[in-house]
Amino acid sequence: PPPGGYPQQDPMYGYFLQIAGQDGQIDAEELQRCLTQSGMSGSYKPFNLETCRLMIAMLDRDMSGKMGFNEFKELGMVLNGWRQNFMSVDTNRSGSVDGGELHRSLTSMGYSLSPQALNLITRRYSTHGRITFDDYITCCVKIRALTEAFRRRDVSQQGMVNFMYDDFIQCVISI
Amino acid sequence: PPPGGYPQQDPMYGYFLQIAGQDGQIDAEELQRCLTQSGMSGSYKPFNLETCRLMIAMLDRDMSGKMGFNEFKELGMVLNGWRQNFMSVDTNRSGSVDGGELHRSLTSMGYSLSPQALNLITRRYSTHGRITFDDYITCCVKIRALTEAFRRRDVSQQGMVNFMYDDFIQCVISI
Numbered sequence: 001p002p003p004g005g006y007p008q009q010d011p012m013y014g015y016f017l018q019i020a021g022q023d024g025q026i027d028a029e030e031l032q033r034c035l036t037q038s039g040m041s042g043s044y045k046p047f048n049l050e051t052c053r054l055m056i057a058m059l060d061r062d063m064s065g066k067m068g069f070n071e072f073k074e075l076g077m078v079l080n081g082w083r084q085n086f087m088s089v090d091t092n093r094s095g096s097v098d099g100g101e102l103h104r105s106l107t108s109m110g111y112s113l114s115p116q117a118l119n120l121i122t123r124r125y126s127t128h129g130r131i132t133f134d135d136y137i138t139c140c141v142k143i144r145a146l147t148e149a150f151r152r153r154d155v156s157q158q159g160m161v162n163f164m165y166d167d168f169i170q171c172v173i174s175i
Numbered sequence: 176p177p178p179g180g181y182p183q184q185d186p187m188y189g190y191f192l193q194i195a196g197q198d199g200q201i202d203a204e205e206l207q208r209c210l211t212q213s214g215m216s217g218s219y220k221p222f223n224l225e226t227c228r229l230m231i232a233m234l235d236r237d238m239s240g241k242m243g244f245n246e247f248k249e250l251g252m253v254l255n256g257w258r259q260n261f262m263s264v265d266t267n268r269s270g271s272v273d274g275g276e277l278h279r280s281l282t283s284m285g286y287s288l289s290p291q292a293l294n295l296i297t298r299r300y301s302t303h304g305r306i307t308f309d310d311y312i313t314c315c316v317k318i319r320a321l322t323e324a325f326r327r328r329d330v331s332q333q334g335m336v337n338f339m340y341d342d343f344i345q346c347v348i349s350i
Contacts, residue, residue: 029302050225057299065298117345123240124232124349127204142348150343159340168325168336170292172347173317174299 012076016069025066028053040079045095051138055079057174058145082140085109086133096130102139111143145175187251191244200241203228215254220270226313230254232349233320257315260284261308271305277314286318320350 019034020026026034028049036046047055059071067075085108087093089101097105099122106113106121113121125131125139149171153161163171194209195201201209203224211221222230234246242250260283262268264276272280274297281288281296288296300306300314324346328336338346 048223048225050223053299063295063298113344114341117341117348120238120345121348123238124228143344146344146347147340150338150340154340160337161343162335162337163325165322165325165329165334166289166292169288169318169321170295172321172350173292173296175347 012073013069016072023066025064025068026056026072027066028056031056031067035079040076040083045132045134047134047137051134051141054138054141054145054175058141058148060174063174078144079137082137083133086136090133096132097136098130099126102131102136105136106143109140111147142175146172149175187248188244191247198241200239200243201231201247202241203231206231206242210254215251215258220307220309222309222312226309226316229313229316229320229350233316233323235349238349253319254312257312258308261311265308271307272311273305274301277306277311280311281318284315286322317350321347324350 016026017024019030021030029052032047032049032052035052040047055075056065056067056071059067059074085105086097089097089105099119102122102125103118106118121139121143122131125135127135131139150161151157153163153167153171191201192199194205196205204227207222207224207227210227215222230250231240231242231246234242234249260280261272264272264280274294277297277300278293281293296314296318297306300310302310306314325336326332328338328342328346
């Protein structure tokens with residue numbers, strides 16, 4: 001029986017083990033292969049390796065650089081939500097959205113960001129004013145991971161954190 | 176005469192203008208082409224687009240997402256220093272270094288980081304325990320950019336910064 005009591009009847013568990021190989025964990029290269037095979041990016045361009053590393057970092061609570069079965073399932077759900085969000089904005093299936101559409105999309109996810117932050121985000125993730133699906137996902141992964149890392153340190157929930165330099169580096173270097 | 180009084184006799188200025196095109200600024204795609212052509216990565220694999228975006232963000236004080244002539248020259252010097260640093264550690268020209276070598280390299284650049292931070296950095300940028308030249312440069316760019324962004328906000332120079340959530344996102348989203 002698998003460690004941690006994973007239900008063996010879960011149809012995804014066999015698939016996960018197949019990708020994970022001997023160590024029972026998925027690294028960034030395995031994740032890229034798997035997301036490409038499973039058609040997670042749909043008709044859009046497959047995710048680049050850097051995006052896959054970010055996805056692992058986003059859910060990697062034990063900082064192992066790898067992903068177990070629960071994180072793998074969580075990632076699947078999160079990605080599906082983002083893909084649907086992207087497709088609802090990219091109505092003509094051009095494969096990219098503009099800055100205003102990205103803003104609306106982030107706002108609908110519940111992020112409360114200033115116009116300055118939203119403009120920086122758009123500039124960072126757009127190419128000639130358009131944000132492709134791959135960059136959109138990278139952007140979503142980063143904002144989610146940064147927000148959660150910030151929240152974990154914001155113990156009084158005041159939206160304010162006092163960082164020492166070394167902790168600041170540790171907090172953001174993997175994201 | 177060019178704006179900003181760039182010395183027209185600078186041998187690199189013509190080259191810069193050639194790459195920059197009409198807008199007189201270099202974006203990430205132009206930078207990637209230029210670093211590949213100029214052989215900046217030497218015999219190592221060319222830089223990926225994400226790394227080029229990070230390089231621009233590192234020096235992009237006006238947050239335009241593009242690079243002027245002065246930043247372009249500064250980047251050239253910084254990259255040269257890092258390449259020499261990498262080559263002095265990668266003595267057998269394998270194209271990659273290990274975690275201990277990365278630590279020594281970062282320490283020799285003057286970064287004072289805890290063992291925990293150094294381990295996180297290594298885990299983040301290594302593949303099967305090795306850090307390739309491209310990832311090494313990405314790592315150097317990130318640490319330099321994060322350190323400078325932190326320092327700019329650390330007005331009392333105490334190694335401590337109080338971040339509001341929105342400012343935290345603005346500070347790190349481009350890096």
